[in-house]
Amino acid sequence: MNRALEQTQEARESSAHKLDWRRRVSDHLAFGLLIYTGLHIFITMTQLKREGGSVLPYLALIVLVAAIIPACRWFEMRWDSLSDKEAADPALAPAFRREVGLMWLAAIGLPIALTFGFKAAASLF
Numbered sequence: 252m253n254r255a256l257e258q259t260q261e262a263r264e265s266s267a268h269k270l271d272w273r274r275r276v277s278d279h280l281a282f283g284l285l286i287y288t289g290l291h292i293f294i295t296m297t298q299l300k301r302e303g304g305s306v307l308p309y310l311a312l313i314v315l316v317a318a319i320i321p322a323c324r325w326f327e328m329r330w331d332s333l334s335d336k337e338a339a340d341p342a343l344a345p346a347f348r349r350e351v352g353l354m355w356l357a358a359i360g361l362p363i364a365l366t367f368g369f370k371a372a373a374s375l376f
Contacts, residue, residue, distance in 0.1 A: 270339045272347055276330040279351045280323050283358035291315055291362035298366055314365060326354065 289348075295312060337343070 270341065272340075272343050273330050273333055275339045275347065276284050276351065277327055279354060282328050282355050284320070286324055287317065287319065287358040287362060288360065291365070294366045298370060310369065319361070323354075326350070 291312070333343075
């Protein structure tokens, strides 16, 4: 009986070590950045074809490089600074879900918002 309890405890400890919020945040950021870039390029390229070569869609692509990548790096560094013990703490799950949810909202929403913003600015000029 004691042996079975010890094995169960060891299984719990080994599964707790598999939980790593740092790695999960990094994975979500990588996929989010791919989705953001894909949407941004797809939507921007569609606007380039419609607008007849305006410079403003290119400005939207510059925003990607100038602001989004450093912002993602800052977000990742917040989680990267966790110790090994903190990175496996299940109590961080609500904070993880909240922050990753906001990241995905930004990854999908920003390309659309930027495109419409630049489109509105182009119509003013």
